[in-house]
Amino acid sequence: MHAAAIILAAGLGTRMRSALPKALHPLAGRPMLGHLLESAATALDRIVVVVGPDMPALERAAAPHATVVQAERLGTGHAARLGMAALAGHAGDVAVLYADNPLIRPETLARLRAARREAGLALLAMRPADPGRYGRVVADASGAVSRIVEWADASAAERAIGLCNAGVICGPAADLARWLGAIRNDNGKGEYYLTDVIALAAAEGCRVAAVEAPEAELRGINSRAELAEAEATLQSRLRAEALAGGATLTAPETVFLSWDTRLGQDVTVEPNVVFAPGVTVEDGAAIRAFSHLEGCVVRQGAIVGPYARLRPGTEVGPRAHVGNFVELKAAMLGEGAKANHLTYLGDATVGAGANIGAGTITCNYDGIAKHRTEIGEGAFIGSDTALVAPVRVGARALVGAGSVITEDVPADALAIARGRQVLREGRGFRRPAPGGAGAGGKGSPKGGSN
Incomplete structure (x- = not known):
């Protein structure tokens, strides 16, 4: 039987103290809503x-799934009603989820559906270390749930219950629509509460089952502190998956992965590496300490870092080397090519086996547009070279150190573009004798530094 999901994402998240809708705050480089959408779609x-109203960014993040606007925020029960109206004609089960519960696994939702098939209604519950102000799940000796009692309304005995409500429910579409329609708003806030569905179902003699899952998976996110806790939970999950997949993380707790990071087998990641979204590292590559990668591909056997930065659009070819304090942006580094020290390559193509000397930069931006630099296979670019794009350096060409290259260099050619060295004998720096003239006197060098 087909099942649908209603995801409630209209909350402003006032405790986040942010202009960004709560459901768009990122976890591992992805909005909270995106994580839950993936699990629900699975x-x-x-x-x-x-x-909520005036949330176009949230609607875009929900695409291609349907959205409905809760123009008046009248509570979770009211929002679920609007979702049910958008599911008109759906005859299967419906699960109601919250966008600020982003870490629910697909397997847990599958268990929720299975429990619903054995009962009239099912909900997710947890046993947090500190139950605090969570609503308590009141159940009989057989495990059948009779109601959810909010902390503020609970007796001392009810507050002692360890099983807490996570808010997620699943029931048949027709029954759920009827129960939602019967919810009243005669409470202090004048809102319609989704949790009231539990008591309504039980009152009809419907068996309500609780499906337990870990607190780390079901906890809600309502503040920056809770967002940080969820990030830590998700990072632990991603690191465990990377290790199980055959990557070596020498200090896992210092490596930060994105939701879509792909690490091949026998990849080594040293301490304090950050993977932003869109990174693939192929088998046998090494990412050395203190490197930052985003939107790039590192091919088989390549070495990156330490202290390297790979920006979007970069591809490091097989067995290529990117060394310390090297930055690449929209750059293609060919097989076996090397850029080992203090280099910036932006909007560039570097051929296989080429060597880029320390201090080389591609001058890719003229203040208006970006331009490309092409360096051929086996070329050697001397240290402290500026390549003023658009420019091409041919295969096996040699560029002398300290050059500023503004014109194309043919294959197999030598290019030197720098001022001629001038010597003046006897004009070197001399320290003044004690009590003599200072360094600023006649004949002293100008422009020195200390």
């Missing part, structure tokens, strides 16, 4: 996202 067949 376990369920159709998704509707309820957003």
Whole structure:
């Protein structure tokens, strides 16, 4: 039987103290909503996202799934009603989820669906180390749930219950629509609460089952501190997956992965490496300490770092070397090519086996547009060279150190573009004798530094 999901994402997240909608705050480089959408799309067949008014960025993040706007924020039950209206004609189960519960796994949603098939309604619950102000799940000896009691309304005995509500429910579409329609707003806030569905279902004699999952997976995110805790949970999960996949993380707790980082087998990642979104590292490559990678591909057997930065559009070819304090942006480094020290290559193509000397830069931006530099196979670029794009250096060409290259260099040619060295005998620096003239006197060098 097909199942749909309603994801409630209209919350402003006032405790986040942010102009950004709460559901768009990132975890591992991806909005919270994106994580939950992926899990829901894996376990369920159709998704509707309820957003607040004037949240176009949230609607874009929900695409291609349908969205419905909750123009008035009248509570979670009201938002779920709007989602049900958007699912008109759906005859299967419906799960109601919250965008600020982003770490729920597809396997947990599958268990929720399975429990619903054995009961009239199912919900997710947890046993947090500190139950705090969570709503408590009241169940009988058989495990059947009778109601959810909010902390503020709970007795001392009810507050002692360890099983807490995570907010997620799953029920048949027709029944859920009826229960949502029966919810009343006669409470202090004048809102319609989704949790009231539990008591309504139980009152009809419907069995309500609780499916337990770890707190780390079900916890909600309502503040920056809780966002940081969720980030730590997700990073631990991603690191474990990387290690299980055959990568070596020499100090896992110092490596930060993105939700879509792909590490091949026998990849080595040294301490204090950050992977932003869009990075693939192929088998046998090494990412050395204190490097930052984003939107790039590192091919098989390549070495990057330490202290390297790879920006979007970069591809480091097989067995190529990118060394310390080297930055690449929209650059293609060919097989076996080397840029080992203090270099910037932007909007550049470097051929196989080429060597880029220390201090080389591509001058790719003229203040208006970006231009490309092409360096041929086996070329040798001397240290402290500036390549003023657009420019080409042919295969096996040699560029002398300290050159400023503004014209194309043919294959197999030598190019030197620097001022001629001038010597003046006897004009070297002399320290003044004690009590004599200072360094600023006649004949002293100008422009020195200390």
